[in-house]
Amino acid sequence: MANVSVRNLKKNYGTVEVIHGIDVDIRNGEFVALVGPSGCGKSTLLRMIAGLEDVSGGTVSIDEEVINDIAPRDRDIAMVFQSYALYPHMTVAENMGFALKLAKVPATEIDARIREAAATLNLTDYLERFPRELSGGQRQRVAMGRAIVRSPKVFLFDEPLSNLDAKLRVRMRTEIKSLHHRLGATSVYVTHDQIEAMTMADRIVVMRGGHIEQIGAPLELYDAPANEFVATFIGSPSINLLEGKVQGGRFVLIDGSTLPLPEAAAGLEDGRAAKYGIRPEHFTITEGEGMANMTVDVVEPTGNETILSGTIGGQEVQITQQQRLALSPGQKVPVSLRLEAVHLFDALTGQRI
Structure with a gap:
């Protein structure tokens, strides 16, 4: 677990600035959702924290250490994507433990971490199955298990439920929130779905056009929106x-x-x-x-x-x-x-x- 701090963060693509000097503090063990319409910069911000996008200005820090120039694999961060990105020729257990195997973690420790994560995610009975033999929700849990076994300081989620049907998304929302409470891990979650953000997050960061419009607890944003944009974005049916x-x-x-x-x-x-x-x-x-x-x-x-x-x-x-x-x-x-x-x-x- 860790504190994540973003200070005056900017991102340029050539002469076009898409992130305009934003500041965010994510506290140790907190679940923070980044929300906003398509193109607002939320996924770009997440990828800058992960190290998948270069920082054009400002700093990203974890526990007060600036990580701008640290390679993604050395940031002690685990990321869950919209795409499950599972290896089809590997079993569930092999998919979950692959990163640990590359890191030359002892086999006995890999096995123990896989079984612990599988028990947490209700995947124990599926460890010897292949991804093609799983439902969409089970594949997403495997992707989360692959992140959990690494015991990272920070979990990053990039719209992980977008490929699921409506009923399964509701169930997976509950599972991710329950998992967060059990692990107590610092988590940053990107979504365009304000209902996901409202039901899961401790705090929400509402973004528009590369700027932050408001940061606050879900009901704080609902009851006291800073402006017309936040008021209309949060809540369904809309204000x-x-x-x-x-x-x-x-x-x-x-x-x-x-x-x-x-x-x-x-x-x-x-x-x-x-x-x-x-x-x-x-x-x-x-x-x-x-x-x-x-x-x-x-x-x-x-x-x-x-x-x-x-x-x-x-x-x-x-x-x-x-x-x-x-x-x-x-x-x-x-x-x-x-x-x-x-x-x-x-x-x-x-x-x-």
Whole structure:
């Protein structure tokens, strides 16, 4: 286990800078997820930590030792890729122990490490099988076992679940999180799936365009996003953003209808253009008069909840309700809002007000 520190890290491809002087500290034993849209730089950052990409500026350190010029094999890091990269002609045991064999670790120690890792990953009964005889989830566990037997200081995961079907991804999320708790290893996990990051990580690093937008615990990012980008990226269904302005202690939508402002917005100057952010679950359908009226366009019953798509003040919104609702498209329903959960974002900068 180890501390990983990134300081003013930059990456250039020719004259194009793709990582713009970022800083990240990953604490000993912490599970940190790097998330963001395709091309944001998260995999490039992971590969720079691994030594698979050269550093154009700044430093990467493990336990206060700068490792910029240390070869990947000497960094005491193990990496699990999206592709399992298993040798098809080797058994599970041979795949897991191959790196140790190259390092000339004694055979008895290799065998002990393989069996310990196999027990941890529920692979004991599969050690003599070949990769072609395993399911996708079992192959991914073998790839993780190959990393575990090395007992590295840091585990790096580069979208390891992307090739699995949806049901298996959910199960493997649970297995990786459980494995992390058992090993207590420092782990950096890259994913484009914010649900994976929310359910697995101790902290999340949200990236966009080679910059870090926000770092924090999953619920911290959900409840207090730093800006409009983080608010829309974290959470599914996404946060609702209604355009308008602050006027007379209310939020005036483009069509002239109004919504109440949270107490935190008291004192904002009249006329300030903003976006009114509220998550789908923070609406409540009420009887009688509500804070606003929603025109229902689509009703999606999922069993445990109902998702309503429609409009408020002519702008699109989604509402989730933990109940089964008998509503029809075109119907108008009164809704109330949890005002303490409302966020206002500056219309120009996107920063939370």
